Amino acid sequence: MVRGLLFNGLSGFFIEKMTTLLWRRQRSLLRGGLIRLCLLLAVLFVCIARPTNAEMREFTLSVTEGEIDLKGVRVPVWMYNGVFPGPEIRVKQGDTVRVKLKNLSGAKHGMFFHGVKVDSRTALQEQEPVDPDFEYVYEFKAEPVGTHLYHCSYNMAEHLSKGMFGAFIVEGKDEKKYDKEFVYIISDWSSRAASGKTSHESGHPASMKDNDITTINNKVIAGDEPLLMEVRNGETVRVRIANLGLLPHKLRFPQGLVATVTHEDGYLISNPRIHDALTIYPGKSHDLAIVAVKGKWPLYHSIDMPRPAFGAEGATNVSHDGHKDGHKRDTKTKEIKTKQVVEDVAIVLEVKG
DSSP states (O other): OHHHHHHHHHHHHHHHHHHHHHHHHHHHHHHHHHHHHHHHHHHHHHHHHSOTTOOEEEEEEEEEEEEEEETTEEEEEEEETTBSSOOOEEEETTOEEEEEEEEOSSSOBOOEEETOOOOHHHHHHTTSOBOTTOEEEEEEEOOSOEEEEEEOOSSHHHHHTTTOEEEEEEEOTTSOOOSEEEEEEEEEEOHHHHTTOSSSOTTOGGGGGGOOEEEETTEEOSSSSOEEEEEETTOEEEEEEEEOSSSOEEEEOOTTOOEEEEEETTEEEEEEEEESEEEEOTTOEEEEEEEOOSEEEEEEEEEOOOOOOTTSTTEEEEEEOOOTTSOOOOEEEEEEOOOOOOOEEEEEEEEEO
16 A cells, blocks of 8 residues: 555656656747747848848048139138049948048038938937047948938038038939939039128028029039030930029920929939929939930029019019099009029030930
């Protein structure tokens, strides 16, 4: 009887231990399987979310003081890498972009990636100025696809009016390919501010009306030396054009040239439109698609200022007596004096057979 009890006790103890060990083994296997499944899903997510051809792209922008000649008007500027505008940055969607800003000038500067979707850390960094003789590194993923810009973020109006900007292009792997592509940045300048004939510095709102020089890239637009786009008959042409000046600039296309606006501020327009003219407001960018047809096609530039509101400069008072109810009243209305629009040939599309 004692042996029976001892046997039963040992059997129960053995069964209990085996059950516990098996349960622990099952839990360990289950935990290991879940970990492996999570790791596999994470790898799959990274592979799907990040393009397989994404890479690290590094750029260095060194800020220095300089001077440019705008058809006899000497203008003090700040330059990126000694050129105006700054060098084009061109990357692919999903690339990791690392931009080092080296401030070799005597003034504070910053960086702003206009239209680029940066993370919150980089957005905070964009607000901090970089002191003279210091450098800073900005790192982010290249998103979204489109025509974007970079420029100084410190004392922005003045620093943009002194040449601190450049193009930032993000290419998409699935976007339409063109045979030729041209990138243009419009700006405007005050000859009075450059020569010290005004109490306001470049970029001050009060000096906007004094801006009498227009540049596209580094070329003054005066009608005598337009920019030239040389292409072959039948080629597809993409024109990326942005305005970082203070004034609204208008491009008028010649009759017979089909120019379709495909993108605005880097984003694809759902219903692309054919235009005979396009006004580009400050801070905006547009992409144009053109199918080249043999000939020379001039693109005309003008300043497209809005009509002045009542009470604004250019409006005059005109008095009228009488009213339909028989009482005399001095009712004052406004007559708007419209300035004559001055057009200059800014760009010529030369299509050879």
